Amino acid sequence: MSAFPDTRIVLLVRGQGSLTGEARAREILTRPVFEPTRQLVGADALKRAFDERVEVLEGDLTTDLPAFPSDIDVVFHCAATVTFDPPIDEAFHTNLLGANRVYEAVAASGSRPHLVHVSTAYVAGLAKGVVP
Structure with missing residues (x-):
């Protein structure tokens, strides 16, 4: 996302159990693979970028x-x-x-x-x- 700041992302994510597709997509941001990005831009900026640029479509x-x-x-x-x-x-x-x-x-x-x-x-x- 940082390399292409003018892009938006649309994710198709399946809900699982009590979690919606949106909740599952947000949970991914907490995983270790995103730690370098969190350290670089900060957790709040990463969440803000998700809020502004990511649309989650729920689907299976x-x-x-x-x-x-x-x-x-x-x-x-x-x-x-x-x-x-x-x-x-x-x-x-x-x-x-x-x-x-x-x-x-x-x-x-x-x-x-x-x-x-x-x-x-x-x-x-x-x-x-x-x-x-």
Whole structure:
């Protein structure tokens, strides 16, 4: 966020238990990975930047997603079931159909952003070495 001060960020976050997607997104800011940023700008400035520049959309990949903004420049899709032996229907609904729902929501927004799909192990089958 500090490298691109004029950007805004829209996060699609699933609620979990009693926590809303918004609460989960805010909780991430308290994790150790953000400690260098907190030390650099201060915890209050980090919270203020979140308040001013981050919009949280609550959604779950296994259900209909909320409408996405029409001015998206880049989408980083990194949500998935990351256990290595989930029931096949769970993995299919989240990792395949869920990704498809994200891309359909992006298309419905009218924007044509760059798409970055972050995936987990096994995406290259049995291939060895660097896989482009």
